[in-house]
Amino acid sequence: xxxxxxxxxxxxxxxxxxxxxxxxxxxxxxxxxxxxxxxxxxxxxxxxxxxxxxxxxxxxxxxxxxxxxxxxxxxxxxxxxxxxxxxxxxxxxxxxxxxxxxxxxxxxxxxxxxxxxxxxxxxxxxxxxxxxxxxxxxxxxxxxxxxxxxxxxxxxxxxxxxxxxxxxxxxxxxxxxxxxxxxx
Numbered sequence: 001x002x003x004x005x006x007x008x009x010x011x012x013x014x015x016x017x018x019x020x021x022x023x024x025x026x027x028x029x030x031x032x033x034x035x036x037x038x039x040x041x042x043x044x045x046x047x048x049x050x051x052x053x054x055x056x057x058x059x060x061x062x063x064x065x066x067x068x069x070x071x072x073x074x075x076x077x078x079x080x081x082x083x084x085x086x087x088x089x090x091x092x093x094x095x096x097x098x099x100x101x102x103x104x105x106x107x108x109x110x111x112x113x114x115x116x117x118x119x120x121x122x123x124x125x126x127x128x129x130x131x132x133x134x135x136x137x138x139x140x141x142x143x144x145x146x147x148x149x150x151x152x153x154x155x156x157x158x159x160x161x162x163x164x165x166x167x168x169x170x171x172x173x174x175x176x177x178x179x180x181x182x183x184x
Contacts, residue, residue: 004104004107005107005109007065007075007076007107008065008109009065009066009067009068009071009075010064010065010066010067011064011065011109011110012062012063012064012109012110012111012116013061013062013063013064013065013107013108013109013110014060014061014062014107014108014119014123015060015061015062015079015105015106015107016058016059016060016061016105016106016107017058017059017083017101017102017104017105017106018057018058018101018102019057019058019100019101019102020098020099020100020101020102022057022058023057023100024056024057025056025057025058025059025090025100025101026054026055026056026057026141027056027094031090032054032140032141034086034089035054035059035086036052036054038082038085038086039052039061039082040154041082042078042079042081042085043061043063043078043079043082044154045070045071045078046065046066046070046071046075046078047063047064047065047066047075047078048063048064048066048159049063049154049155049156050062050063050064050120050143050155050156050159050160051120051123051124051142051143051144051147051155051160052123052142052143052155053123053124053126053127053139053141053142053143054141054142055126055127055130055132055141056132060122060123060126061123062110062116062119062120062123064156079105083100083101083105086100087099087100087101113163116163117163117164117173120160120163121173121174121177123142123143124136124137124142124143124144124174125174125177125178125181126142127139127142128178128181129181135178136178137178143155144174147160147161147170148167148170148171
């Protein structure tokens with residue numbers, strides 16, 4: 001069994017998980033939107049959310065845990081509440097029982113800014129990587145277009161844009177990587 005690393009205050013993490021036995025966890029648009037609503041409700045108080053991508057059987061998040069003084073309790077409990085609330089609603093809606101997600105959610109601590117920018121692209125490009133559609137930029141359940149938008153968001157958009165030295169750098173980085181991915 002893989003040992004789960006504890007979540008540390010003020011640290012960046014790649015958080016990801018998938019459906020139990022790789023089963024579908026998002027069947028329709030309402031599922032994606034409800035998960036995002038719960039993400040904001042349970043995780044925004046304890047962590048900054050930078051980017052996300054929700055695919056039908058798994059998801060990816062890039063977050064930074066807030067300082068201890070802002071968390072007011074267990075960060076792990078906030079994630080547990082998120083996944084339990086979503087699974088309960090999903091099971092009720094589709095008349096199913098049992099666990100929805102694999103064991104514990106996975107996390108990887110991010111300590112390198114170069115990896116951070118690569119991870120942002122990796123998360124955004126997931127729909128294309130998994131052949132959901134030919135161009136990840138058209139996928140509606142990722143933060144890519146929210147980063148480009150000027151509409152209000154709870155994402156830490158400005159920080160993401162700064163990591164790429166501006167919006168044009170963000171677009172250029174994703175465009176170059178997109179072209180590289182098409183060649184593969």
